[in-house]
Amino acid sequence: xxxxxxxxxxxxxxxxxxxxxxxAFFDRPAPTVAIDLIDAEFxxxxxxxxxxxxxxxxxxxxASHSYKGQTPRNRAMFGAPSSVYVYRSYGIHWCxxxxxxxxxxxxxxxxxxxxxxxxxxxxxxMDNIRLLCSGPGRLCQALAVTDDLxxxxxxxxxxxxxxxxxxxxIAVGRRVGITKAPDxxxxxxxxxxxxxxxxx
Numbered sequence: 027x028x029x030x031x032x033x034x035x036x037x038x039x040x041x042x043x044x045x046x047x048x049x050a051f052f053d054r055p056a057p058t059v060a061i062d063l064i065d066a067e068f069x070x071x072x073x074x075x076x077x078x079x080x081x082x083x084x085x086x087x088x089a090s091h092s093y094k095g096q097t098p099r100n101r102a103m104f105g106a107p108s109s110v111y112v113y114r115s116y117g118i119h120w121c122x123x124x125x126x127x128x129x130x131x132x133x134x135x136x137x138x139x140x141x142x143x144x145x146x147x148x149x150x151x152m153d154n155i156r157l158l159c160s161g162p163g164r165l166c167q168a169l170a171v172t173d174d175l176x177x178x179x180x181x182x183x184x185x186x187x188x189x190x191x192x193x194x195x196i197a198v199g200r201r202v203g204i205t206k207a208p209d210x211x212x213x214x215x216x217x218x219x220x221x222x223x224x225x226x
Contacts, residue, residue, distance in 0.1 A: 045108070045179060045181040048107070048108035048179065048180050048181045048187075049106060049107045049108050050107075051107075051108070052107035052108040052124060052125065052126045052127075052180075053107040053126070053127060054126060054127070055082075055084070055126065055127070055130070056082035056083060056084050056126040056127070056130040056131060056132055056212075057082040057084075057212050059082070059124070059126045059132050060080040060081065060082040060132045060212065060214050061080075061196060061214050063077050063080050063124070063132060063134075064077060064078065064079075064080060064190070064193065064194075064196050064214055064215065064216060065077065065078070065190035065191075065192075065193045065194055065216060066187060066188065066189060066190050067140070067186070067187070067188045067190075068134070068137065068185070068186065068187050069141055069142070069169075069185070069186045070169040070170065070171060070175070070184060070185060071170070071184050072141060072142055072186075073141060073142030073145050073146060073168070073169050073170070074137060074139075074140065074141055074142065074169060074186070075137040075138045075139040075140035075141065075159065076137060076138040076140060076190075076216075077134060077136075077137055078136050078137060078138045078215055078216040078219045078221050078222060079134075079135035079136035079213070079214070079215035079216070079219075079221075079222050079223055079226075080132050080133065080134060080135060080213070080214050080215070081132065081133040081135055081201050081202075081212055081213045081214075082130070082131075082132055082133075082212040082214075083123075083130060083131055083132075083133065083212070084127075084129070084130040085127075085128065085129025085130055087130075087207060087210070090103075090129070090130070090131075091103060091113065092104065092129035092130070092131075096129075099113060100113070101177070102125060102176050102177045103123070103125055103128075103129055103130070103131050104128045104129055105125055105128075105177060106125070106179070107125060107126055107127060108124065108125065108179055108180045108181060109124075109125040109177060109178070109179060109180075110122070110123070110124065110125070110175050110176060110177065110178045110179070110180060110185075111123040111124075111125050111131050111176060111177075112166075112171060112172065112173050112175050112176040113173075113176075114173070115162065115163065118163070119162065119163025119166065119167075120162075120163065120166035120167075120171050120172055120173065121133060121162040121163065121166060122134045122162065122165065122166055122169075122171050122175075124180060133162060134162065134165060135161065135162050135165070135213070135215075135222075135223050136159055136160050136161060136162075136165060136215070136219075136221055136222050136223045137158075137159035137165055137168075137169075137221065138159070138216075138219065138221040139155055139158045139159050139168070139221075143155070143158075145170075146158045146159070146168040146169075149167055149168055149170060150164065150167055150168050156220050156221060159221065160221055160222065160223050161223040162223070164223075194216050194217065194219075195216075195217040196214050196215065196216065196217060197214070197215050197216070197217040197218075197226035198211050198213070198214055198226070199211060199213045199215075199226045200213060201213045202223070202224055213226065214226075
């Protein structure tokens with residue numbers, strides 16, 4: 027897919043977020059799911075906002091944690107579609123991923139904060155709303171995401187994921203922060219959003 031703007035998503039429906047529906051939605055190619063998650067509302071224990079940036083990774087992708095097979099660290103990536111995969115990046119920051127087909131996942135890179143702002147500001151020790159969730163590590167700190175959530179289902183009560191009310195245009199670009207397959211255009215975001223981790 028070439029970099030540029032694409033139409034808003036149509037993948038999430040208004041159906042209840044039960045386990046069967048969740049698995050059906052995520053049991054698709056990760057790049058498709060990554061696009062369809064843009065502008066969906068997501069929260070952890072009532073703290074969250076609109077997903078404005080995602081990245082896709084697949085099992086045949088050299089940049090993916092699953093590329094060399096299952097390990098104790100990445101085992102959640104091989105779980106059921108709609109599982110949560112949480113890992114620590116560079117030994118510092120937690121990163122939140124939604125599992126699609128086995129060995130593939132979508133990294134949630136940025137949110138537009140909407141709910142639980144006071145808790146986000148306390149956890150991040152800052153007031154600037156644009157920086158609360160603009161990046162995988164910041165997002166996880168703001169939402170209190172740790173490896174305690176690794177392997178859970180998005181249908182579990184602690185999570186809420188709902189369809190976009192009015193999807194905006196999506197920009198497409200290269201993934202960031204990787205050295206393998208950096209030119210693959212599997213980073214997606216709301217075009218022009220001030221809450222992106224990096225411009226698209």
